[in-house]
Amino acid sequence: MELALTPTAAPLANCLTWLGTAPSAVLCEAPSGMSATLSKLMQVIATKLGDPVAVMCAVGAVALVFLMRPNKSGVRMGATVLALAAFAGLFVEVIKRASTGDEAGVPPVFPVIFGFLALAGAVRMITHPRPVFAALYFILVVIATGGMFLLLGAEFMAFALIIVYAGAILITYMFVLMLAQQSPVEGAGEAWYDRMPREAVPAVFVGFLMVSTLTDAYFSPEAQAFRTAASEQTAEAGAQEGWAALESMPKLLLETAQRKNPQVASVERLEVSGMNATLAATLADGSGAMIELDPSYLPDNGRQVGVDLVSKYPAGLEIAGVVLLMALFGAVILARKQIELGEDERRGLAGMRRFTVEGEAGGTGGIR
Amino acid sequence: MNHPAILAASDAQIVNGALLVSALLFTCGLIGFLSRRNMIIMFLCTELMFQAAALAMIAFGKVHHDVSGQVFVIFILTVAAAEAALALGLVVLLYRRRETLDSEAWSELREAA
Secondary structure, rough: HHHHHHHHHHHHHHHHHHHHHHHHHHHHHHHHHHHHHHHHHHHHHHHHOOOHHHHHHHHHHHHHHHOOOOOOOOHHHOOOOOOOHHHHHHHHHHHHHOOOOOOOOOOOOOHHHHHHHHHHHHHHHHHHOHHHHHHHHHHHHHHHHHHHHHHHHHHHHHHHHHHHHHHHHHHHHHHHHHHHHHOOOOOOOOEEEHHHHOHHHHHHHHHHHHHHHHHHHHHHHHHHHHHHHHHHHHHHHHHHHHHHHHHHHHHHHHHHHHOOOOOOEEEEEEEOOOOOEEEEEEEEEOEEEEEEHHHHHOOOOOHHHHHHHHOOHHHHHHHHHHHHHHHHHHHHHHHHHOOOOOOHHHHHOOOOOOOOOOOOOOOOOOOO | OOOHHHHHHHHHHHHHHHHHHHHHHHHHHHHHHHOOOEHHHHHHHHHHHHHHHHHHHHHHHHHHHOOHHHHHHHHHHHHHHHHHHHHHHHHHHHHHHHHHEEHHHHOOOOOOO
């Protein structure tokens, strides 16, 4: 990944070494150092102009500026088409870089659908003038991301995400919107601060820098090669971790063995070799047997995540519980109504003797 | 995963798509946080950035054949829930003071005269 970052990082590194040299050297060499850095920067910009990913990002950024401002519907329509084209171009380019050529001719349909839904929802969320609709579009983003999780083989997290985010967190947001939303009169429209973005152009420019750096780091040929190599190297270790998880669940181990061979009465031990595993088992008639298991008998995603969570990160799990508890306390303390108490009431609450007697007019009774 | 349409896409293609979506979602969240004035929407945009981080975690977990990426997403969900509870409590508190959700109303950090 370090290799992947060099084209973007080179001018920055130059600047840093230039700043780090002795002040006298800086005074003498400043012009040449500056011009060298500048020319390098120009080179990087020139290569970026030839890079379709960076160009698509720039097109999308321009479209987003027009979408964020309250414009005429024609302008908005044009910007939407432009943004869609930019996203489609980006997706095609990025998928093309991962293709090895031996895939079937069908384009990857589901990643495109979910990616498009997520992006459209996100853009609409940050451009919609009504906060409630923005929250609803965020639910669309959550569901599309859940679909992405499913495609990546993370079934448990996909449904956990939808339940926790769309079901719990977003409902909290909705309630707060209803508590704090100001709707003066019917038909008065949205509040001005929801219609006018603050500094849209600098914000989109920062976002453009961010996304071009990220895509540069993710999709350069070096990063692509790194990911392919890492994927090949870790496939076996991943399967072995799965077998270890299976071994730590005796009941599931027995069930898995019985799925392969219904005669199995008890299991002794699991031996892993490469992606596969061999299970020494005793059959119902008392004889021993070796059962070969291939990776399709690995525990499912939810079980693997559960074993990983409690066996590798028990401290993190505990701390997560403490974080949630503290957030609960914090929210209760923040949101309760603050009542001004007089000196006398505070004395009473603290269990001290009050200055005034109940029922008497305040202050006139004096100190008893 | 035996459906032909999913089968047509290799793992590397799905990972690339997910990474692209993750980068773009994070950027959308960043832009929204910088440019929206409504405090609730600003916090909603941080949730969008959490989503993008979670997606990147799972995509890289897929690359490295490691379920730890998914475990980290559980922690992200925890922090997001805690953050939502606290942030929304703060927003309700701020709304009670100024009767507006505009973050510009708080550009001068001092007690009301």
